[in-house]
Amino acid sequence: MDELVASAVSHWVPRFTTNGVAVADFERVTSGLKDWGGWCSAWSEVGAEHEALGAEAVREGRLRSAGQHYVQAAVCYHFGKFLFVQDPGQMREAHLAAVRCLDAALPHLDPPGRRIEIPFDGSRLVGVLRLPHGPGPHPVTVMVPGLDSTKEEFRSTEALFLERGVGTFGVDGPGQGEAEYDLAIRGDWEVPGAAILDAVSAEPDVDPDRLGVWGVSLGGYYAPRIAGGDSRVRACVALAGPYDFGEGWGELPALTRAAFRARSRAESDEHAREIAHTLSLKGRTASITCPLLVVTGKRDRLIPWQHAARLAEEAGGETRLLLLDEGNHGCMNVAAQHRQKTADWMATQLGAGE
DSSP states (O other), X not given: OOHHHHHHHHHHHHHHHHTTOOHHHHHHHHHTOOXXXXXXXXXXXXXXXXXXXXXXXXXXXOHHHHHHHHHHHHHHHHHHHTTOTTOHHHHHHHHHHHHHHHHHHGGGSSSOEEEEXXXXXXXXXXXXXXXXXXXXXXXXXXXXXXXXXXXXXXXXXXXXXXXXXOEEEEEEOTTSGGGTTTSOOOSOTHHHHHHHHHHHHTSTTEEEEEEEEEEETTHHHHHHHHHHHOTTEEEEEEESOOSBTTTTGGGSOHHHHHHHHHHHTOSSHHHHHHHHHTSBOTTTGGGOOSOEEEEEETTOSSSOHXXXXXXXXXXXXXXXXXXXXXXXXXXXXXXXXXXXXXXXXXXXXXXXXX
C-alpha cells in the first residue's frame, strides 16, 4: 500500500473499530487497498452492502435490525470520506450516503434519534438529539467532532452517556460534516456553540440547567471554547484536543494538513498554518470555570500531550487531567481506560438520575 493508506491505517485502526466498523470489514478493505485513490470507493462499496441489508430488514419489518444495519452503513461511508479531500465530488457522494443512512437509522435506534437543523451564518448546523427513556427533562451532552469526524461516527460514544441517563446531541459545526461545504473551520467556537446550546435548550424534554459539552480531537479544542464562553455549560470534557493547533503544524500527517487546508478554505499550506494558529486557547482558559475533564495519551502523534496538560493547568475551575501512558490520538487504543470513566464523570456532574 502507498504512504497515505499506510498512514491512515497506522493512525486510525482503533478509532474505526471502536466507533462501529467491524474488524472483518476493516481487514478486507485495507488488505486489498494499494493506493489512496481507491480508499473512498472501497469503503463506499462496503457501506452499500450494509445499506442493502438495512433496506431488506425494513421490507421484512425487522426494524431494530434495520437501524443497526443503517448505522453500520453510515459509519463505513463516513470513513470513506473522512479525509478524502482531494476528490471533492467522490467525497461528497460518500458523505451524502452516510447522512442518508443515519437518517434512515434514527427512528429505529434504542432510544431513537431525531434530526435537528439550526440556522447559522446563512447556512445550517445539523445535529442528532437522543434522549434516555423515561420522563424528562433530561440532562444533555453536546458532542463535538474533530477535523475529520462527524455526527455519523458517534453511536458507540452516545451509548455510554445514554445508558447513564444523559441525553446526547451530536452536531456538525462549521467545517464539519453537513456544514463543511458552506462554512469554514473557525476558532471562535463560542459563537456556533451559543447557537447550538440555544437550540438544545429549547427542546421541551431537555433540562437547560444541565448541559455539558464533550469534544474529541479538534473538538477537544472546540468544547472548552464553548465552555469558556457560555455559562450554561455545567461540565466539559476535552479529549485529545490542541491548545494551539498551529503548534507542531509541520509534524502533522499529510492527510491531516490537507483536510484542514480544505475545510478552512486556506489558499496554501502556509495560509492553513496561519489559520491553525487562530485555533488557540491562549487568553481563554481562565474563563473555563465549570468542571473540566481533560483526557489525552502520551503516545499521541498528532497532538502532543503537553497541550492537554497546559489546558488543565490554566483552566479557571475544578479540573482533572487523565493522562494515559499508552494512549494514542483520541486514546482509542486504550478505550477501556477512559470512555466509561468519562461517561460516569459527566453523569455525576449533570446530576443524571436525580
